[in-house]
Amino acid sequence: MKLPAITIPDRYNYIATFLTLNCNLRCSYCINRFSDLKAPGKMLSGKEWIAGLSRIVSRPDLPVTLGGGEPTLHPDFHEIVNGISEELNIDLLTNLQFDISRFKAEISPERIKRESPYASIRVSYHPEVMDLEALVDKVLNLQNAGYSIGIWGVLHPLHEAEVLKARxxxxxxxxxxxxxxxxxxxxxxxxxxxxxxxxxDKKGVKNVRCRTSELIIGPGGDVFRCHSDLYDGFSPVGNILDPDFYIDESFRSCERYGFCNPCDVKLKTDRFQVYGHTSVEIIR
Ligand code: SF4
Ligand code: SF4
Structure with missing residues (x-):
């Protein structure tokens, strides 16, 4: 399946690919469950993901980020990583609760590695559901095998001391x-x-105009205006497998302001690790 190219605008800062919203852990503060996560619908096959993602034309400093949920739960995960166009860099967000022997056997360290100020495989550490020493063993194993890997811990008030000790x-x-x-x-x-x-704040809704700087692709290939729409299963703006799909950069009207997801409106670092970036621009 050869589809027309989708060129990522210069303004874009993130290509977020949610291979699945399923996860093998249940963190109490999971941001995917900020609102009522809708039951997962269709999940693209490995071949469909490869066709859809390989049409993306990006820059060396803007990888396709595979995340979720836990992206390695996708049954064709290894095929997807190895099948995506080699023109595209890949980053991986994972909780590392998978068989690293198979990972090492099937995915070369070079496939998920690029020049950047942070690791390409970013492991999330969640003390309430993980054993630190077991996680560290896996990370060191992969690091020693040549993978670009690092750990991120969330400073949740309940776990802050434990995360800082782990750091x-x-x-x-x-x-x-x-x-x-x-x-x-x-x-x-x-x-x-x-x-x-x-x-x-969920205290009511307001009509606004909004545009994102991220390409957000859900498990079924649908493209969403923002994370709130993705998690709520709210009307997508296109699908990565639609030959006519292109990235529309205009501000769209939105009647869901008040039910945004913190991910979209937080102040954070951009892909160069410069602080002060926000994913969406909202005109109220
Ligand atoms: S590992 Fe990540 S996606 Fe899974 S439950 Fe925890 S925070 Fe959510
Ligand atoms: S205003 Fe909020 S809910 Fe509406 S598109 Fe923007 S981020 Fe999403």
Missing amino acids: DFCIGLGIDFRTKEFLGEYDGIMYGSYSYPGAF
Whole structure:
């Protein structure tokens, strides 16, 4: 299946590919469940993902990021990584709860490696559901085999001390360990830094105009305006397998402001690790 090219606009900062929204862990603060995550619908096959993603024309510094859920749960995960056009760089977001022997046997370290200020395989550490030593063993194993890999820990108020201790432990072992702000509410306090406070307070909706700087592709190949639409299964703006699909950069009207996802409106670093970026621009 050969599809026309989709060129990523210069303004775009992220290509987020959700191979599946399923996960083998259940973190209490999972951002995918900020609202009521809809039951997963159609899931593209490996061949469909390869056809859809290989039509993307991007830049060396803007990889296709495979995430989820846990992307390695996709039954054709290895085929997808090896089948995507070699013109595209790949990053992987994972909880690393998979068989690393098969991973090492089937995926070359060179396929998920590029010049960047952070690791290409980014492992999330969740102390409430993971054993740190087992995770560290796997990370060191992959690192020693030549993979570009690092660990990220979320500074959730309940787990902050444990995450910081894990960071010191990992850095001492030569592992790149970074922390991420916790986004969302805990014990009546809202955590995170946002460009549009009130965008996700769920106190009512407001009509706005909005545009993103991310290509967000759901498990069925649907393209969404934002993470809130993706997780809520709200009307997609196209599909990666539609030959007529192109990236429309105009502001779209939205009647769901108030139910945005913190991911879209938070202040964060861009792909160059420069702080102050927000995924969406909203005109209220
Ligand atoms: S590992 Fe990630 S996707 Fe899975 S439940 Fe935890 S936070 Fe959510
Ligand atoms: S205003 Fe919020 S819900 Fe609407 S498209 Fe933008 S980020 Fe999504």
